[in-house]
Amino acid sequence: MVELDKLTFSEEWFKDEVREGFFVPEMMKRFWAAQLVVLSEIDKICKRHDIKWYADMGTLIGTIRHKGYIPWDDDFDISMLRDDWERFFEYARQELPKEYKILTVEDEEQYTLALGRITNGTTINLEKEHLDKFYGCPYVTGVDIFPMDKIYNDSEKEEERRDRGNDVLKACSILAARGTEDKELLALLLKIEKANNTKLPRNYKLARALIVLLDKILKECRDEDAKEVASMYVWITEHWAKNPIEVYQEGKEAPFEHTIVTVPTRYHELLTNYYGDYMTVKRGSGVHNYPCYGEQEHRLKEHLGHNPFRYTLDKQSFDVKRKHPKQIDELQSSLQLLENTRAGLEAAASQGQSADAEALLQKNIEMTATIEKLIEEKKNGKKTVLFMPCRAKWWESMRPLYRKAVSDENVETYVIPIPFYDCDHNGNVGERHDERDLFMADEHFTSFDEFDLAGIHPDVIVIQVPYDGESYSMTVPDKLYSEELLKYTDELVYIPCFDVIDPVSDTDPVAISLKTFIEQPAVVNADKVVLKSEKIRDLYIRVLTELAGEKTRSYWEEKIVLLENYKF
Template identity: 35%
Template sequence: MNLDKSYFEDEVRDGFYVPSDIKHAWAAQLEVLKDVDEVCRKHNIQYFAEWGTLLGAVRHHGYIPWDDDMDICMKRQDYNRFLQIAEKEMPEGYQLFNINSDKENDNMLTRIISGRTIRLDKAYLEKYNGFPFSVGLDIFPLDFIAPTKEDDDFQCELIKIVNDVAQFGREVNAMDTEATKEILDIFEEHIQKVEQLCGINIDRNKDIVQQMNVLIDRLSSLYTEEESEYITIMAIWVDNRSYKLPKEYYQKSIRLPFENIDIPVPYAYDSILKKKYGDYMKLVHTWDSHNYPFYIRQVDILKTDAGLELWGYHDTYVDYKNYKKLISDRRNINCIRKQISKNNGVKKVVFMPYKASLWYMMDGLWNEYNKKQDVEVKVVPVPYYYKNYDGNAEEYIDTDSYPDYINITSYKEYDYKEDMPDEIIIQNPYDGNNMAGTVHPDYYAKTLALYTDKLTYIPYFKTDEIDENDMRAYRSMYAYVTMPGVIYADEVIVQSEAMKELYVKKLTDFFGDESKEEWNLKIQGYGYKWLDDIKVVSSIYKLSDIWKERLKKPDGSYKKIILYYIGINGFLEYGIDMASKIHRAMDVFMENKDNVVCMLSFEGDMKDILSTEDERLLVAYKDIEDKYRDYIVANNELRVAIEVCDAYYGDASSVAQRCRNDKKPVMIQDVSI
């Protein structure tokens, strides 16, 4: 799978900081999904995105930013077929992990994994995008609920009885000393009860608990699609009789974008997600960081057994203090050199951005310095490289993309070691400690600090303010706080006082309580004053002349733009009612056309999908298309429509989430109104 190098970079999504190691884990999971998808397509095995992967596909067109795993589901018949075929046809190295393969496992699902060991060989790293750890996805079986309450009660009670016996067996196996005869006799009575109820024989020479788990799995699939009306995940249904969905929801699938590929989702995904999460468009962080990310234990194993740490900053506080002494000594020497040279009382300040797209985070401070008569300001973009898994690097060049009002000086023409500016301002904190990219070693923070009186660091990003209980967000701070740019800077300017407190806490946790005052002095929380001044540049100029004319009022100002977005789910789940809803909504927009313009957009290849579903729906869609043709935005124009719109109206979707991220009003439509 070919992914753009920029995909692996640290990124803020929906206000959450996603580290590059997580991005590499995602990329590895996508490779697993690709291989699973190929087998399923070949053998006509139906599968669907499940849980957070389903929510991510609909709301984000990719991973939920604070999620680290991938889930899919299959109806029981497809699930069983896949397990039989996968062992033979999945690419070399894959293994199944479930109750049949591992007696210690009692989860009623299957995890398909890339292997059971950490691998640093070229072939593995090449396939899994530089990610050395075991990676996989979870497959949940969907079972059908008994057609009558009596049958359902009996099935669930039977599963509970067998599960209780399995739990008793686990407790017996976990005893520090050999179980007494009394306990073993009780266990035997329970086993015999299961044998009588289920009409089976339990082999006493094999693992009892594993046999019980296999039996539970068989009992979960007693009923077929033909005789049932509802579908469920039986492990949930046994204890929560509200978790059921009409089987029709899983009869058809549509494919939605997911990161750089697509993934099948149930056509009734809106109803399914409402059942699972309620208002699923509301962002709810997962605060628990236990076993997050999923490979954290493997990281510890690699460190303990092989002494390898593949990313991150690892110096001690003693290392830091020693290097600060070196910086101080060098600055004393530099001071003597500066006294000899003449600078006419002018302060030299050098901004060193590393990507043009991130300049806006420096722009406020640059403007402040640029207005001062006694300050000479230079902007010197530093060389930046994407890392490959094999240690090679590819230079990224975007010097021509900086704003025209900035006078760029090439790093090839500027020698900071000779110039020794009064202040250097950077925005890349990582030095060489990031998996995805690096600035040239000449521009590492540790090196720059030797040749300036003051090294200032401003983050190139802004996150949402972090709740103190959000342990996943706090854990992710290791990737941008305990880094050389923060540690060796003389001043660190972050977005708020609350964020300053978290930076101080994170650094103190890392280096020890004795270091706390140092971070408290150097980190400042007034970055918000420049963030608040960032101007949102209108993107109307990107529109066609026809759209510009349609938007313009007689006085030269522009009308408000409402992006009206219709998902595929709307037509498939609500049918003709969806078409009627669109007509009603468009009538309202037309009645207010002097002040409002609607940009109507449809998800994906709507016409192609409807042509295979229902002739009436296709006719209804074509009628809408013909009637409102002038207001329809093509898929390749959607990005600009999101930029220019003043508000969003329509179906729950990733487009709605992107508008919400841009702080635009979002209203999810109700088809019945």
């Protein structure tokens, strides 16, 4: 663990992985890293000016329960007492890097949220300097900063404040739906003006005036003896999540991914008040669109015609036809050609038309017999199946299919662990890794360097690396890309290197995050994709059909099979 001002990440950290059964893609890791860079700038200002901040909300759950991000979370929440919050933004306006953006009601005319936000820019940035600084993340990201506002000790006074706040929020809702001339709105505005001793415009400036008034109501309690605080918007609208002010006055350090963050010393009291049993994982739909950079990713793809940071299936050029012919098909084509020429050779030999005709006929017969024997062996002989796992920790995902192969007396099984390389966001290929010594090897394992792939031409090759050079965190030798391996087998089988939990709905982040892992070269190129769950299979078929077009649905339905139904 390192302090935020010494923030760094290993190449390993950026690789796709599964946490708690949830797939976390490489770009989400880069997005997280960029958020932590923003947090490090916030932390510098806070340390310079003795301002206290604390991990809060979902980020606090992640810190305590996961020692990092909740796997299906993609924002970073911190809190400050209102006085510290105001001091922080006063200094931030002068001290943040010039490309950063401050979002508060005071700083941005169109901003309406009851919290502050610091972002690392305002638009997608593909410049190398930016990508290097933010670990390959081109998207706008940042940190949400919640002010914790005081609650009046006088419950009647506090209830009156809540009523005023809710009236303003109701006015905002009516204005957005029905405009400034609505009779209910006009009556409500009179009530708001009287209750808050203010005057509101009745024109296009009204929306902004209401937001400014709401902000004033949220932070109005400055009583020195106030005993409780809350995220005031939530308190006013939902009447919960208040805490003793002391909770936000004392903190301690806690590990978070590769670094250290500050949490309230009384975090258990805080989280229990917010969420009840916060240590129990609850999955399902998120509170906001996941991933939060999804819209930016879509805009980038629309602008460039593809996503430059991962593989993009091109609907226009996609073809269900195999990129390289199968050996059995080539043998049958050769056999057909020999049969087509034999009649002419037989006629020429019987009529003595050519001195070489009889020799050519004999050669034709011999070649026909050889090819027929090869075809017979291909169809009815013992099958050669080659498994090509990559990382030792991924072997468990491939092992069930491997066991199926070794238990089949008609299958001759080989296993060759393949090497891989680290990559970075600039496309540089780094250190080579070979994990074959980490596998629990048996008699079926053999050396990558000793196996004659072209000479043996396995009937089936089983792979688990999906990227084909389309990842910015790892790659394998070019000759082991799925498209290349089609040359050396009649059936290329892809089985994902990760086992994930089933999604509970189409909007479940489990399903959304997995789309990135589904849209991969090996999935497109393989003859068969073997999965272990009916729900995951349905998701693959649905996602790939959406990408390639409805006419391809039957192709995916035939190609993507369950492990229990796959036969060598």
